[in-house]
Amino acid sequence: MVEKNLDFRSDTVTWPSPEMRQAAAEAMVGDMGYGEDPSVNELERLAAEKLGKEAALFVTSGHQGNAVAILAQTKKGDEIILETRSHIYSMEKGHWAVIGSLVPRLIKGVDGFLPSEQIRSNIHGGIKDSFRTSLLCNENTNLAAGGTAIPIKQMKTMYDTGKELGLQVHTDGARVFNAATALGVDVKEIARHADTVQFCLSKGLAAPVGSMVVGPQEVIDHAKSFRRMLGGSMRQAGIIAAPGIVALTKMVDRLQEDHDNAAYLGEGLEKLGFKLSYLVKTNMVFVDLTSVGWGKDEWVDACAKSGFKTGVRSPERVRLVTHYGIEREDIKRLLDDLSSTI
Numbered sequence: 001m002v003e004k005n006l007d008f009r010s011d012t013v014t015w016p017s018p019e020m021r022q023a024a025a026e027a028m029v030g031d032m033g034y035g036e037d038p039s040v041n042e043l044e045r046l047a048a049e050k051l052g053k054e055a056a057l058f059v060t061s062g063h064q065g066n067a068v069a070i071l072a073q074t075k076k077g078d079e080i081i082l083e084t085r086s087h088i089y090s091m092e093k094g095h096w097a098v099i100g101s102l103v104p105r106l107i108k109g110v111d112g113f114l115p116s117e118q119i120r121s122n123i124h125g126g127i128k129d130s131f132r133t134s135l136l137c138n139e140n141t142n143l144a145a146g147g148t149a150i151p152i153k154q155m156k157t158m159y160d161t162g163k164e165l166g167l168q169v170h171t172d173g174a175r176v177f178n179a180a181t182a183l184g185v186d187v188k189e190i191a192r193h194a195d196t197v198q199f200c201l202s203k204g205l206a207a208p209v210g211s212m213v214v215g216p217q218e219v220i221d222h223a224k225s226f227r228r229m230l231g232g233s234m235r236q237a238g239i240i241a242a243p244g245i246v247a248l249t250k251m252v253d254r255l256q257e258d259h260d261n262a263a264y265l266g267e268g269l270e271k272l273g274f275k276l277s278y279l280v281k282t283n284m285v286f287v288d289l290t291s292v293g294w295g296k297d298e299w300v301d302a303c304a305k306s307g308f309k310t311g312v313r314s315p316e317r318v319r320l321v322t323h324y325g326i327e328r329e330d331i332k333r334l335l336d337d338l339s340s341t342i
């Protein structure tokens with residue numbers, strides 16, 4: 001029997017496809033530190049082309065990608081505008097403070113959107129000439145808003161406002177291809193409203209390792225020196241870049257399937273009486289357990305009985321993320337099992 005990856009905790013748990021494993025085995029390699037790994041060079045070329053940017057950089061993780069993009073576009077002592085619940089602010093161990101000596105100016109977004117007037121009134125720490133504000137960051141899809149995709153109009157407003165104020169704009173697009181799929185646009189439409197974008201190969205696109213940063217050549221060159229500083233200048237990295245090429249060429253079109261599965265799962269849970277914390281827009285379903293009088297232990301036990309792992313966000317709330325490896329029939333089985341337990 002083929003082992004299945006029945007793990008709803010995140011799309012970070014995806015296993016590489018057979019084609020990715022094959023690509024890794026056969027990858028052409030060289031020394032990436034010398035710029036001589038052909039697979040890495042091809043992946044970087046492809047990523048820049050797909051996102052419509054001048055250049056791209058292969059990095060070890062989304063976290064490292066956000067760090068080098070931020071460091072490359074700021075100077076020590078600058079202020080950067082971050083959304084209060086963003087991954088960059090809350091989950092990345094403060095690389096921007098520890099390495100960049102940057103000061104965060106936090107704005108509470110509306111479903112990930114930072115309105116113009118909020119950005120304007122927070123620039124320079126709200127006091128003219130107090131700080132040099134140099135960078136505005138946003139996140140699409142937006143995790144804290146339930147995995148929603150920020151619409152193009154809002155991306156444009158944030159970008160135009162940033163540009164009017166002389167800021168660089170960085171998008172944490174860990175799941176930017178999910179955003180493009182949900183919005184029904186080419187991913188370039190999202191990327192054109194940011195100077196730099198970080199996106200992950202290792203999440204819904206199912207590659208085993210890695211993220212990309214895309215942007216202007218000058219910024220990417222600068223980011224490359226920070227990648228070296230952070231230990232991300234690898235050697236025969238073609239072994240992990242080759243599955244990344246498969247991710248970009250073969251796995252983007254199947255993301256709609258994950259979104260459809262998430263919608264199906266959400267509807268099924270609602271029919272069982274569970275309340276969803278957010279509308280399902282991409283591959284994430286957030287469930288409020290109190291609506292059926294359950295706590296996390298009942299939930300985890302019930303799912304484990306059906307062979308599933310799920311993510312617990314709090315004693316009353318859980319998150320399920322659909323991804324490559326989880327199929328409609330698996331979800332149907334989980335819903336059937338839950339309906340006989342509840």
Ligand SMILES: Cc1ncc(COP(=O)(O)O)c(C=O)c1O
Pocket residue numbers: 012060061062063064087088139143172174175200202211
């Ligand atoms: C929105 C967002 N940004 C960045 C990251 C960091 O990516 P990585 O885990 O590859 O460092 C994640 C990880 O889950 C994420 O969800």
